[in-house]
Each structure stands twice: as C-alpha cells, then as structure tokens.
Amino acid sequence: MLPRVILHNAVSADGRMDWLSVDMGQYYGLVSRWKEDATLVGAGTVLAAPDPVPPEDEAAFEPPEVSPRDKRPLLVIPDSRGRVRTWHALRAAPYWRGMVALVSRATPRAYLHYLKQRHIDIIVAGNDRVDLRKALHTLNRRYGVKVVRVDSGGTLNGVLLRAGLVDEVSILVHPTLVGGTSPRALYRAPDLTSAKGTLGVKLAHVAKLKGGVVWLRYQIRR
Ligand SMILES: NC(=O)c1ccc[n+]([C@@H]2O[C@H](COP(=O)([O-])OP(=O)(O)OC[C@H]3O[C@@H](n4cnc5c(N)ncnc54)[C@H](OP(=O)(O)O)[C@@H]3O)[C@@H](O)[C@H]2O)c1
Known part of the structure; x- marks a missing residue:
C-alpha cells in the first residue's frame, strides 16, 4: 500500500x-x-x-x-x-x-x-x-x-x-513579494540577490470564489 x-x-x-x-x-x-x-x-x-x-x-x-x-x-x-x-x-x-x-x-x-x-x-x-x-x-x-x-x-x-x-x-x-528572474514571475526583479530586497505587503482581504479560486488583496507597505 x-x-x-x-x-x-x-x-x-x-x-x-x-x-x-x-x-x-x-x-x-x-x-x-x-x-x-x-x-x-x-x-x-x-x-x-x-x-x-x-x-x-x-x-x-x-x-x-x-x-x-x-x-x-x-x-x-x-x-x-x-x-x-x-x-x-x-x-x-x-x-x-x-x-x-x-x-x-x-x-x-x-x-x-x-x-x-x-x-x-x-x-x-x-x-x-x-x-x-x-x-x-x-x-x-x-x-x-x-x-x-x-x-x-x-x-x-x-x-x-x-x-x-x-x-x-x-x-x-505569506504577505511578502520576493520577486523572480523570469518574465513569467508575478514580480520580475533580477537585481535582487538576497532577502533584503523583498517587499512586505499587508493582507487586506481574502475571499473564497467560485471554482476554488482564492482572492487575496494586499496593500503595499511603504
Ligand atoms: N518554504 C518552504 O516551505 C520550504 C520547505 C522546505 C524547503 N524549502 C527550501 O527549499 C530549498 C531546497 O529545495 P531544493 O528544491 O533545492 O531541494 P529539495 O527538494 O529539498 O531536495 C531535492 C531532493 O529531491 C531528490 N531528487 C531530485 N531529483 C530526483 C529524482 N529524479 N528522483 C528522485 N528523487 C530526486 C534529491 O535526492 P538526490 O540527492 O538523491 O538527488 C533530494 O532528496 C531550500 O532553500 C529550502 O530552504 C522551503
């Protein structure tokens, strides 16, 4: 088994x-x-x-x-x-x-x-x-x-x-945008080389939508 x-x-x-x-x-x-x-x-x-x-x-x-x-x-x-x-x-x-x-x-x-x-x-x-x-x-x-x-x-x-x-x-x-190196990444940031450049965001809204979709809204922390 x-x-x-x-x-x-x-x-x-x-x-x-x-x-x-x-x-x-x-x-x-x-x-x-x-x-x-x-x-x-x-x-x-x-x-x-x-x-x-x-x-x-x-x-x-x-x-x-x-x-x-x-x-x-x-x-x-x-x-x-x-x-x-x-x-x-x-x-x-x-x-x-x-x-x-x-x-x-x-x-x-x-x-x-x-x-x-x-x-x-x-x-x-x-x-x-x-x-x-x-x-x-x-x-x-x-x-x-x-x-x-x-x-x-x-x-x-x-x-x-x-x-x-x-x-x-x-x-x-988690409420962080890390960034990636591919244009297909949500947040392309090839210049980042450590955790230092990640963006902290604040969860503002979460909802469960039709078809198993989860809607997350974040405010950018400035
Ligand atoms: N955020 C999270 O929740 C989380 C959790 C855990 C880890 N991490 C991070 O993930 C990173 C490590 O991830 P990783 O992707 O480099 O390594 P990994 O997935 O932790 O390790 C790779 C494993 O896959 C095995 N493997 C590779 N190809 C295989 C194949 N064709 N058939 C069978 N087994 C195979 C390797 O065995 P062999 O050595 O035999 O090839 C090895 O045991 C670290 O940065 C760690 O901090 C994050």
Missing part, C-alpha cells in the same frame, strides 16, 4: 519558497493534524539548513533505542548521491524516533558504509535516483508508514507530483 503523502509549504504571495520570513511556531504548529508516520525531507533542504552543525561524537555510532510506544515519526531523506553528512545532528533532535536514508543502486559504497556505521536504516530503490514509489511502498511494508508529510523544496515536490504520489498540498501564503 502507498502511504498518503502531504506537501506542506510556506510560500510568498508571488509563489516563491525562499527568502521568506516564516513563523516556524505557526508553520510546524499546523502539522500535528496529519499525524504523520514519516517526515520526508529533501536532501537539498537538509543541506540548505542555516544552523551550524556540531561535530560528531561517540553518540553518533551508538545503536538507537527503539520503543514500540514511541509515536514520533521517522525522518526519511532521499539521498542517492550521499550528500547528507549531518545525520548525527538530525538524530539528536527530539522530533523523530528513527532515521531512514533512501538510496539507489548508484549510491557510493562509501556512503552506505557511513550510514551503516551510524545505524541509519537504508532502503535501496531505483537505479540512478531514488525510485520514490518503490521507496514509499517499502516504508509502508517495513515500518507500517501510512502518512508521510513532505518537508522539501520544489525539486522533491516536483518529482513526487509528476510521479502521481501526492494526495494533498498545503500552502501557507
């Missing part, structure tokens, strides 16, 4: 996922409603985390304590190229009961060795990149995962959506 998959993301009013100021309490306060069995986090998201990572100590090599009463979700990261080397810090965080790396047959052996040494569970699915459909099936079969919340950027979201694996998309629209 395939688990139910939910994308939950914060976006700017012009649809960007970066350079936003997000109230993390609000963002993560909403996720308990899905009662996720696993959090699927993109490797790109892990690598982009701004917090400094402490060096490894011997705790990274100890087997995890497993309790059937532990209801926290699993942390699952697709990482076919073996780029994530911060599992010790993720393991020390209080949010997850266990860690699973999704890899492919092309994943470097040295990385598999790194994971095994640290007791990170491994699911091998796919030849080059991770076959996410297979991996989701295995998560269900091996760990009883029925609900997956995805915490990732547009890359993993896109792969999951194109593969028809997503059941729900949850979007928190």
Whole structure:
C-alpha cells in the first residue's frame, strides 16, 4: 500500500519558497493534524539548513533505542548521491524516533558504509535516483508508514507530483513579494540577490470564489 503523502509549504504571495520570513511556531504548529508516520525531507533542504552543525561524537555510532510506544515519526531523506553528512545532528533532535536514508543502486559504497556505521536504516530503490514509489511502498511494508508529510523544496515536490504520489498540498501564503528572474514571475526583479530586497505587503482581504479560486488583496507597505 502507498502511504498518503502531504506537501506542506510556506510560500510568498508571488509563489516563491525562499527568502521568506516564516513563523516556524505557526508553520510546524499546523502539522500535528496529519499525524504523520514519516517526515520526508529533501536532501537539498537538509543541506540548505542555516544552523551550524556540531561535530560528531561517540553518540553518533551508538545503536538507537527503539520503543514500540514511541509515536514520533521517522525522518526519511532521499539521498542517492550521499550528500547528507549531518545525520548525527538530525538524530539528536527530539522530533523523530528513527532515521531512514533512501538510496539507489548508484549510491557510493562509501556512503552506505557511513550510514551503516551510524545505524541509519537504508532502503535501496531505483537505479540512478531514488525510485520514490518503490521507496514509499517499502516504508509502508517495513515500518507500517501510512502518512508521510513532505518537508522539501520544489525539486522533491516536483518529482513526487509528476510521479502521481501526492494526495494533498498545503500552502501557507505569506504577505511578502520576493520577486523572480523570469518574465513569467508575478514580480520580475533580477537585481535582487538576497532577502533584503523583498517587499512586505499587508493582507487586506481574502475571499473564497467560485471554482476554488482564492482572492487575496494586499496593500503595499511603504
Ligand atoms: N518554504 C518552504 O516551505 C520550504 C520547505 C522546505 C524547503 N524549502 C527550501 O527549499 C530549498 C531546497 O529545495 P531544493 O528544491 O533545492 O531541494 P529539495 O527538494 O529539498 O531536495 C531535492 C531532493 O529531491 C531528490 N531528487 C531530485 N531529483 C530526483 C529524482 N529524479 N528522483 C528522485 N528523487 C530526486 C534529491 O535526492 P538526490 O540527492 O538523491 O538527488 C533530494 O532528496 C531550500 O532553500 C529550502 O530552504 C522551503
């Protein structure tokens, strides 16, 4: 059985996922409603985390304590190229009961060795990149995962959506115009290179219209 998959993301009013100021309490306060069995986090998201990572100590090599009463979700990261080397810090965080790396047959052996040494569970699915459909099936079969919340950027979201694996998309629209580089962006601003140039706006009106259209009106803050 395939688990139910939910994308939950914060976006700017012009649809960007970066350079936003997000109230993390609000963002993560909403996720308990899905009662996720696993959090699927993109490797790109892990690598982009701004917090400094402490060096490894011997705790990274100890087997995890497993309790059937532990209801926290699993942390699952697709990482076919073996780029994530911060599992010790993720393991020390209080949010997850266990860690699973999704890899492919092309994943470097040295990385598999790194994971095994640290007791990170491994699911091998796919030849080059991770076959996410297979991996989701295995998560269900091996760990009883029925609900997956995805915490990732547009890359993993896109792969999951194109593969028809997503059941729900949850979007928190923030009162900011970030700007983009394409003429098809709502707000083309190729000169901006950091969050500094984003425009704060004030939500003035929200309405649900026919056909599932949401009407948002913003006042520009001057
Ligand atoms: N605003 C929000 O709500 C929000 C939430 C999360 C993250 N973010 C932001 O999003 C940015 C990171 O996003 P991102 O798009 O660069 O990375 P990402 O989506 O977090 O990570 C890319 C993931 O997709 C996998 N992938 C790529 N191609 C694949 C394929 N063909 N088949 C299977 N898996 C594939 C990669 O695995 P491999 O390594 O194996 O290729 C990797 O795990 C950061 O700036 C982060 O802050 C924003």
